[in-house]
Amino acid sequence: MSVELHPDIEALDKSSLCYSIYSQLYHNFFNSQQKKDEEHPYGIVEGDDTSIRLKNTAYGFASAIAGAVAGEGASGGGGLMLEYLKKSGGDMTGLLRAQYGFEAGVRNTRILETYVQEQSDEEGVVTAVEYGVRLTGALRVGGDSLYLGGRQVLRYDADEGVATLDAPTIDLRSAEIHSSGRLLFGDEESGIVISPTHLLVGGMQVYHQGNANLGHVNWEMQDATVRRDLAVSGNSALKGDLEALQGVSLGDDGKSLLTFSGEDVALSGFLSFLDGYGIRIGGTPVLVRADRDKIQLGSLGGDLLLGTDQTPKIRLFSGLSDLDGECLMLSPYGKACFPGSLTVRHNYGAELLSSYRVDASDEGIVIHKNLRLGSSGGFLIRGENGGLALSSPVAYDEAQSQVLIPRRTFLGHRSSTSLYAPQNRRSESFFITTDGDFITVDTPLEARGHIGIDGSYTRLTDGILYLTEALRLQAVTEGIKHYGNSFFKGALSSEFFSSGFAGSGWAIQTNLTTGSVTATFDEIVARKKFRAYEFEVMKINATNGSLWVSDSCSGDQVEKIA
Structure with missing residues (x-):
């Protein structure tokens, strides 16, 4: 009868530990045999019955060794080698230590390294040793x-877009500070504001040589010529027109309030209007004191324009209200309220966002198209078919370039197809569908009631795994109760098992070489019949009045004699 190769050998994973042990053992067994040649016609040759027996034997040893390394009942992922990191990479469960240096990088490029540097004096004597970490790439x-020295030195608020540098003393040494914006010390009302266009202290502008009104002006009057200064200590009464083509400065109590210079008229005081009066342009009032506490600002029949090309911003010191004055639409600090409605467009495109109201229980905001997070190419949220569609790209690094593959997930409600749905009413389910291959969660997934498979009776409840209503696994006190027949493809054993007379535990195992099934127990009790086609006895003790001692025996039939 020819010898057959064990069927599991062809199915071995060539990258597995079991295959590595099997291959090494077989080559050692084969090479230790006499090779077949003219002088040794009965020697071994690859593929004959002897080599097949050696393969089966090597597989038996390799399977046992690999099982011991992986741990009883495991699939090869744990055991004696659990705490070691593979040379090809993997995950560690223990602490990583590198007390004598460490480097890390990616794509064969060093990005992070530890270093030590000795510092010597002029005579070459080491006076200090510096230990540190050096980064050769970007730090994100x-x-x-x-934190520096245990103190939070730099803090960034992403929502406000504000970075805060905090230290008792900030010494910039000989550094040059450049800013195209503003510098603010304290608050704007009582502090100091420095910008490229002005300097404010306590909310008031500071005048200097560049913007002060220097009055070295000669006065020239009709019928009189003043070569130098003209000082009038008393009152002056002019009966005719006053012509001052080289500049005018008017004021009161020794203070200049109104000056004319070039094309500019400067007012250094308050311009007061009585009720119903103001400023007219082309005969049309554009600024009118409508009441004692109201000012009306208008145009000449066209649009009212605020700001120019030279105006960087318009600052509100008071809020903007609606016509009735009941709603503050825009506060000085950016709080907005639009009681009528709200519509948002981009570059005169279609409506992107608007408000709606049906009644007090149904009102809100409508996103008409896309809602992206982070940037214009970021995570996409969109309403579709009464549900919510989420889209984002998946990045792959291929051939020194990044490939982006878009993926979409849809969330919504639909009629339930669960076999456990209530039969006396309609039933709905919240469903998630995606064009990705899997849905993965990074934290434990918990549910009230049960976790099941749609359209199947399989479900997991507290302490019970239902495969069908009749077939299930149920937790009981100190064990698991099986409902239905049990079929085992592999071995069945206690947690710890060793064979032989002095062994421990129990097991029902299949011999991978012969295919025979062996059961090992400490004691077997048969309440009725005990049948055996072949009975091999190592030791027999008979009590209760009889003694039977036999080195070897076999019986075809046992009959009780009264």
Whole structure:
């Protein structure tokens, strides 16, 4: 009868530990045999019955060794080698230590390294040793704070877009500070504001040589010529027109309030209007004191324009209200309220966002198209078919370039197809569908009631796994109760098992070489019949009045004699 190769050998994973042990053992067994040649006609040759027996034997040893390394009942992922990191990479469960240096990088490029540097004096004597970490690539800090010496020195508020540098003393040494914006010390009302166009102290502009009104002006009057200064200590009464083509400065109590210079008229005081009066342009009032506490600002029949090309911003010191004055539409600090409605467009495109109201229970905001997070190419949220569609790209690094593959997930409600749906009423389900291959969660997934498979009776409840209503696994006190027949493809054993007379535990195992099934127990009790086609006895003890001692025996039939 020819010898057959064990069927599991062809199915071995060539990257597995079991295959590595099997291959090494077989080559050692084969090479230790006498090779077949003219002088040794009965020697071994690859593929004959002897080589097949050696393969089966090597597989038996390799399977046992690999099983011991992986641990009883495991699939090869744990055991004795659980705490070691593979040379090809993997995950560690223990602490990583590198007390004598460490380097890390990606794509064969060093990005991070530890270093030690000795510092010597002029005579070459080492006076100090510096230990540190050196970065040769970009550093991206995912948090919002940077600590130096145990102190939070730098903090960034992403919502407000504000970075805060905090230290008792900030010494810039000989550094040059350049800013195209503003510098603010304290608050704007009582502090100091420095910008490229002005300097304010306590909310008031500081005048200097560049913007002060220097009055070295000669006065020239009709019928009189003043070569130098003209000082009038008393009152002056002019009966005719006053012509001052080289500049005018008017004021009161020794203070200049109105000056004329070039094309500019400067007012250094308050311009007061009585009720119903103001400023007219072309005969049309554009600024009118409508009441004692109201000012009306208008145009000449066209649009009212605020700001020019030279105006960087318009600042509100008071809020903007609606016509009735009941709603503050825009506050000085950006709080907005639009009681009528709200519509948002981009570059005169279609409506992107608007408000709606049916009644007090149904009102809100409508996103007409896309809602992206982070940037214009970021995570996409869109309403579709009464549900919510989420889209984002998946990045792959291929051939020194990044390939982006868009993926879409849809969330909504539909009629339930669960076999456990209530039969006395309609039933609905919240469903998630995606064109990705899997849905993965990074934290434990918990549910009230049960976790099941749609359209199937399989479900998991507290302490019970239902495969059908009749077939299930149920947790009981100190064990598991099986409902239905049990079929085992592999071995069945206690947690710890060793064979032989001095062994421990129990097991029902299949011999991978012969295919025979062996059951090992400490004691077997048969309440009725005990049948065996072949009975091999190592030791027999008979009590209750009889003694039977036999080195070897076999019986075809046992009959009780009264």
